[in-house]
Amino acid sequence: xxxxxxxxxxxxxxxxxxxxxxxxxxxxxVVRSIGERLLQAAVAVSVEGTVQDLMTPLxxxxxxxxxxxxxxxxxxxxxxxxxxxxxxxxRRLRPDAKIGFGPSIDDGFYYDFEVxxxxxxxxxxxxxxxxxxxxxxxLDFVRAEVAMPEARQRFAxxxxxxxxxxxxxxxxxxxxxxxxxxxxxxxxxPHVPHTGRLKHFKLLHTAGAYWRGDEKxxxxxxxxxxxxxxxxxxxxxxFRIEEAKKRDHRKLGRELDLMMFHPFSPGAAFWTxxxxxxxxxxxxxxxxxxxxxxxxxxxxxxxxxxxxxxSGHWGKYRENMFLVLDAETGEHDISLKPMNCPSxxxxxxxxxxxxxxxxxxxxxxxxxxxxxxxxxxxxxxxxRQFAQDDCHVxxxxxxxxxxxxxxxxxxxxxxxxxGLTATLKFATRPETRIGxxxxxxxxxxxxxxxxxxxxxxxxxxxxxxxxxxPKIDFDVTDSxxxxxxxxxxxxxxxAPERFDLQYVGExxxxxxxVVIHRAVSGSFERFIAILIEHFAxxxxxxxxxxxxxxxxxSEEQAPVAEAVVTRMLAAGIRAHLDARSETLKYRVAEGAxxxxxxxxxxxxxxxxxxQVAVNTRGAGEGQRPAPVSVDEFISxxxxxxxxxxxxxxxxxx
RNA sequence: GCUGACGUAGCUCAAUUGGCAGAGCACCUGAUUUGUAAUCAGGCGGUUGCGAGUUCGAUUCUCGCCGUCAGCUCCA
Numbered sequence: 001x002x003x004x005x006x007x008x009x010x011x012x013x014x015x016x017x018x019x020x021x022x023x024x025x026x027x028x029x030v031v032r033s034i035g036e037r038l039l040q041a042a043v044a045v046s047v048e049g050t051v052q053d054l055m056t057p058l059x060x061x062x063x064x065x066x067x068x069x070x071x072x073x074x075x076x077x078x079x080x081x082x083x084x085x086x087x088x089x090x091r092r093l094r095p096d097a098k099i100g101f102g103p104s105i106d107d108g109f110y111y112d113f114e115v116x117x118x119x120x121x122x123x124x125x126x127x128x129x130x131x132x133x134x135x136x137x138x139l140d141f142v143r144a145e146v147a148m149p150e151a152r153q154r155f156a157x158x159x160x161x162x163x164x165x166x167x168x169x170x171x172x173x174x175x176x177x178x179x180x181x182x183x184x185x186x187x188x189x190p191h192v193p194h195t196g197r198l199k200h201f202k203l204l205h206t207a208g209a210y211w212r213g214d215e216k217x218x219x220x221x222x223x224x225x226x227x228x229x230x231x232x233x234x235x236x237x238x239f240r241i242e243e244a245k246k247r248d249h250r251k252l253g254r255e256l257d258l259m260m261f262h263p264f265s266p267g268a269a270f271w272t273x274x275x276x277x278x279x280x281x282x283x284x285x286x287x288x289x290x291x292x293x294x295x296x297x298x299x300x301x302x303x304x305x306x307x308x309x310x311s312g313h314w315g316k317y318r319e320n321m322f323l324v325l326d327a328e329t330g331e332h333d334i335s336l337k338p339m340n341c342p343s344x345x346x347x348x349x350x351x352x353x354x355x356x357x358x359x360x361x362x363x364x365x366x367x368x369x370x371x372x373x374x375x376x377x378x379x380x381x382x383x384r385q386f387a388q389d390d391c392h393v394x395x396x397x398x399x400x401x402x403x404x405x406x407x408x409x410x411x412x413x414x415x416x417x418x419g420l421t422a423t424l425k426f427a428t429r430p431e432t433r434i435g436x437x438x439x440x441x442x443x444x445x446x447x448x449x450x451x452x453x454x455x456x457x458x459x460x461x462x463x464x465x466x467x468x469x470p471k472i473d474f475d476v477t478d479s480x481x482x483x484x485x486x487x488x489x490x491x492x493x494x495a496p497e498r499f500d501l502q503y504v505g506e507x508x509x510x511x512x513x514v515v516i517h518r519a520v521s522g523s524f525e526r527f528i529a530i531l532i533e534h535f536a537x538x539x540x541x542x543x544x545x546x547x548x549x550x551x552x553x554s555e556e557q558a559p560v561a562e563a564v565v566t567r568m569l570a571a572g573i574r575a576h577l578d579a580r581s582e583t584l585k586y587r588v589a590e591g592a593x594x595x596x597x598x599x600x601x602x603x604x605x606x607x608x609x610x611q612v613a614v615n616t617r618g619a620g621e622g623q624r625p626a627p628v629s630v631d632e633f634i635s636x637x638x639x640x641x642x643x644x645x646x647x648x649x650x651x652x653x
Numbered sequence: 654g655c656u657g658a659c660g661u662a663g664c665u666c667a668a669u670u671g672g673c674a675g676a677g678c679a680c681c682u683g684a685u686u687u688g689u690a691a692u693c694a695g696g697c698g699g700u701u702g703c704g705a706g707u708u709c710g711a712u713u714c715u716c717g718c719c720g721u722c723a724g725c726u727c728c729a
Binding site (some may be wrong): 039119120148204205208213214221224250254255261266280311312317320338341370373375376378452583586588590591599601603613619623625 | 654655656658660664682684685686687688689690692702719720721722723724725726727728729
């Protein structure tokens with residue numbers, strides 16, 4: 001090894017070789033020294049794990065990796081550049097547009113513009129066509145580092161950029177601009193070498209977005225797009241969007257006759273007979289799991305505002321509560337409950353409790369109302385009326401670890417019953433919080449210890465906890481790979497104070513319990529939406545509103561078929577008869593479309609032998625159903641339901 | 654709440670520049686009694702989301718309201 005002057009940067013290549021270069025050297029030059037062809041393929045480089053582009057001077061040494069189209073880190077660089085290409089195109093066609101921010105995001109990018117008249121779908125097409133021109137021109141992305149006065153001068157005509165420049169308070173911070181052709185933007189990068197690298201992209205839609213995410217500021221016009229290195233990746237992405245649309249619970253919910261909505265009650269579902277069966281089956285499932293260790297209670301739906309003043313909700317969240325006029329006082333000082341917590345505290349307060357009773361777990365499935373903004377409503381995932389599997393645990397501080405472990409096991413087991421897996425997030429003390437540091441140390445320590453005892457991996461979300469305590473969030477991933485935040489375990493030290501909750505300890509003195517808020521499904525409404533999309537409407541037999549449909553081939557078998565249905569109902573199977581005067585073909589097609597797990601056909605042969613010919617969902621068209629004795633079929637389906645198997649298969653036996 | 658788009662039969666969708674609102678499926682009736690992914694025929698079904706305005710005439714143009722969707726903001 002030759003001695004390297006201290007001022008030199010040492011770059012360690014993946015194969016262990018080193019290069020030493022002067023600070024300020026461009027990565028492009030380093031890559032060229034490795035190979036001209038590598039330079040052609042390079043998208044950006046990674047220095048000590050930080051992605052930077054080829055035209056940003058090197059300021060530090062360390063592990064040096066060249067990123068090509070094969071490296072996923074390169075994708076966000078491409079997308080960010082795509083945003084600049086979009087802005088370049090927009091400025092060509094709409095020179096008056098002021099430019100906001102244009103970052104890369106999951107699956108794509110966006111750019112915000114301030115324009116006098118909003119964009120139309122036609123504009124979007126013209127912008128995309130113009131982007132293709134900009135890409136074809138292969139304009140180099142040129143980086144420049146400028147001093148503040150110069151930067152102000154360059155962006156003098158763009159108030160959005162000038163405001164952005166105000167954020168540069170640290171005089172040592174580098175202000176950089178990127179130029180591609182005539183377009184210049186204040187931007188720290190990184191970017192691909194030139195616009196020609198952008199090949200496979202599509203503009204998706206426009207939307208309004210507040211400047212700097214502040215609803216008090218003006219609304220900008222945001223354009224969303226997606227970009228990929230390979231055409232197949234773009235096609236796959238667009239295909240995935242289409243598939244997701246087919247599974248949309250709002251569409252399937254109507255097609256499968258599960259629920260509906262009506263303008264007279266926005267944000268509240270009407271559950272059909274089938275949907276109600278599904279809903280109740282789900283609630284029964286939770287009930288069964290909670291039978292031993294939880295106490296289900298019901299509390300009132302309406303409360304005087306005094307309760308919300310005590311809980312602290314009246315001041316801050318009143319506008320999200322449905323207030324009811326009290327005819328006697330003439331005031332709106334009654335409200336529908338938006339959550340169950342305070343009512344559980346009142347139940348707890350009604351008696352003196354011994355340390356021996358703890359942990360005590362109250363659970364309630366009551367209807368809750370929250371007056372969500374109209375623009376926030378969306379199908380079953382964001383509603384005004386819903387129910388939670390809402391539990392509050394009252395416990396001693398020394399029980400936190402074991403309780404958290406218990407609840408976590410409960411939640412994860414619950415998800416796995418649906419074939420859903422969850423990732424865990426550990427959220428710690430936020431900026432604004434109550435309680436002293438010692439309390440937070442204890443709470444976070446206990447939560448963390450319990451988390452780690454489970455052996456589950458988790459991500460840390462520092463500062464994302466509730467204001468009253470740390471929490472564990474459960475993000476569930478569905479069959480399309482989408483993540484949904486469902487379950488939560490939250491430690492609460494504030495509520496026991498506000499409500500003056502107590503228990504009598506071993507020492508015969510009063511002590512303050514801790515409260516844990518726990519939800520598993522989040523809300524049943526939202527959970528059902530996720531289940532519909534996760535299963536694409538093809539529910540496991542135990543959840544299916546209609547589990548078996550019995551089809552007599554002709555009128556002759558109708559009485560036998562009806563008797564078979566009766567036997568199935570008696571065995572606890574949700575069976576229906578379809579003896580309509582339609583062809584078997586027609587009835588089978590309809591049953592398949594409705595995603596019934598089993599269709600039992602009864603012809604002359606089956607009727608004589610007390611058998612059914614079973615069509616199993618998922619076996620596909622043209623399946624050759626094997627005859628099974630009615631009793632055998634019933635016992636197999638019962639076993640499948642009892643085991644809550646995810647896919648029907650009893651008939652294939 | 655904000656920005657934009659949209660709202661035609663139960664559902665999915667048509668309807669030249671403003672000129673008699675239509676199809677498929679579903680539903681009803683009849684025929685058919687069917688051996689595995691939509692049998693045939695006939696019929697019912699509409700104050701074109703609601704309310705104003707412009708016009709000889711409005712599904713079509715304008716305004717307001719309601720709702721839905723894509724986002725933004727919010728989600729105790």
